[in-house]
Amino acid sequence: MVIKQRTLKNNLDVLQQKARERTVKTQNVEYDLETLVKRIKKKSIKLDPDYQRRHRWSAETSSRLIESLILNIPIPVIFLSQDVDVDEETEDSTARYTVIDGQQRLTAIYDYLRDQFPLEGLETLSELNGAFYRDLPPFLVRRLEERTVKCMRIDSTVDAQVKFDIFERLNTGSVRLESQELRNATARGPFNDAIKEMAKFAEFRSMIQVPENDPASNSKVQKMEDVELVLRFFALRDGRYKTLKKGFREFLTTSLIQFNDWSDQEIDQGAWEFGVYMRFIYENAEDLTPFAKFRRGGKRMSTFNAAVFDAVAVGIAEVFSAADLDDDPDEAAQALEGYRELFEDENFFAAVSGSVNDGAKVVERIDAMVAHLGR
Template identity: 55%
Template sequence: MLKDKLLAIQNKAKERTVKTQNIEYDLETIVKKITKGVIKLNPEYQRKHRWTEEYSSRLIESLILNIPVPLIYISQDIDVDEEVHEDIARYSVIDGQQRLTAIYNFLTNQSTLVGLEVLDDLNGLKYNQLPPFLIRRLEERTIRCLRIDSTIDSQVKYDIFERLNSGSVKLEPQELRNATCRGAFKDLIKELVKVQSFINATSLSQSRIEKMEDEELVLRYFALSYKDGYKSYKGSFKNFLTIKMNEFNGFDSKELDLMKNNFIKSFKILENSKINLPFSKFKSENKKLENMSHFNVAVYDSLIVPLSKMKESHILDINDFRALFHDVEYFRTVEGSTNDVSKVNLRIDKAIEALL
């Protein structure tokens, strides 16, 4: 028995061992690779660049002064000998996205130096306004990178990304998935967050959208509702969502079209039913409901699954759903540790029973 366990541990360690290679790129080469799309800084990621101008400027100052900067981890997603379309990047950034974005923005004259204290005379200047010797110094300055082998799978890559995520602003789980889980489903998520009925129903603040919480809600919809996925949930919701995203990325276009239509249909039902803030949380006080929040993700879970099963012509009476808040058992599932397996199953089962 012990021998079998040790063998299993040994095999798992071999499977999870990551092959790496140390390389150095000068900044001019890095910018060329980003410009050509070899290393891709996605437009949606640039929109969510979270460093301030001052912080980005301090990095440029450190590079000019030859101050050591942290290692950048990149994943080789496509082997160098493999032929792919030009718009497909060969490398993704595991850790260092903010640093590379700051470097790229400055060396392509998209940002200005501000808040420098040592080289304060450079404040207000763009890259092309620097003295020639500083331009040469920056172009030839190298950054150490650790390149991870192309054979690594998406789940292991996510684990590495999460462990190495050491930026000044920590990335949220969906931001990590956005950087590590490639495929057509990822593109579908970005399309569906723009559906107006979804935007109206969730009413997320801009700060939550910047953390990709809207994209995670779309993923959550499919993870729980597609073929009753909630019944396969065994714990660790973060890992559950990552596994599901990788699974859905492997689907063909026909299946993804069916999923897309189902999502749009569900939120169209809410729109046609003229329900304001459908995912609000309430508490029962003296047989009356008092609003606790305008959006609650556990309430979202319980409503989206029955919605996914309804026909588009269905008109939902939200009072049938909100009556669940008088149910002590249901209310407990949207309080406290809401990702507990039993709570996830119970709240969805109760919503299905109430609405279908």
């Protein structure tokens, strides 16, 4: 205890300096919904900063929020980052505020007051089920427009990294952030931006069962699982899968941080290569579910499996370069034939089942695919 007290005393200056630097200056404000909607429409409030999750609320969840607002039931405080001081002159489209916590709530409010969805699943005000905003009687319109929401505004001088720390802390214990959503918040950079774009490649989306006509409604897109799959490909390829020692989530996060240091040229090259591999698999696999999982005997268990994605996509990348596939894919296409025979091997099947992110299983399934292609 004496040693601990002496250590704290010796570090007092450092602690005081950190406390001053990390202290967050805030201001409590209230906005009525009409004002909030106007500010969002003018882009004065930015709903989707890079570190925010994609909108995931269902119409029913959004409807319950609207019902709470009508009934004057308190809702959680919304945290806004003031990025541009009120006295600074900017273009009208410049966002003065970004949403640190409350994106789902503000999006639901904004969408409903713009007639984007009808209310559904209400129990207390069940008479309003099916009603768009335009259908509401005048007294309810007034209630909504004049209803105020409490906001906590964080000072414009706060360091950007502190704002991301706040975002992570505020989301602890709320609707759980998925792994890639958290990486999107805490491992920002050019490669992180790039894999979000790569996840939109048409062939890739088709093969992971994301509908082309409405990708936003797909759970993989909503939870950024599609983006994580792209990251998995880069993190495991070039023999990196054999270095997986720690937990898989930490491995992916560390890899993303490393890749964010890539040059623009390296990122562009990586995006081109990913596109080549995905097109090759799309055009040469046995059907449009190349990452499906099968039982021994040939019965399909699922149309998509992330562990099978690792085996197929990374395995191909280990044996054939993107340049080779782009120039002459015939040899690789011939080698790929019959790869689903791997499911007959009990070791391969075990490697895509159960705790699939175990390091030994990752090595087992990718090595099996490499062996099949090089046979």
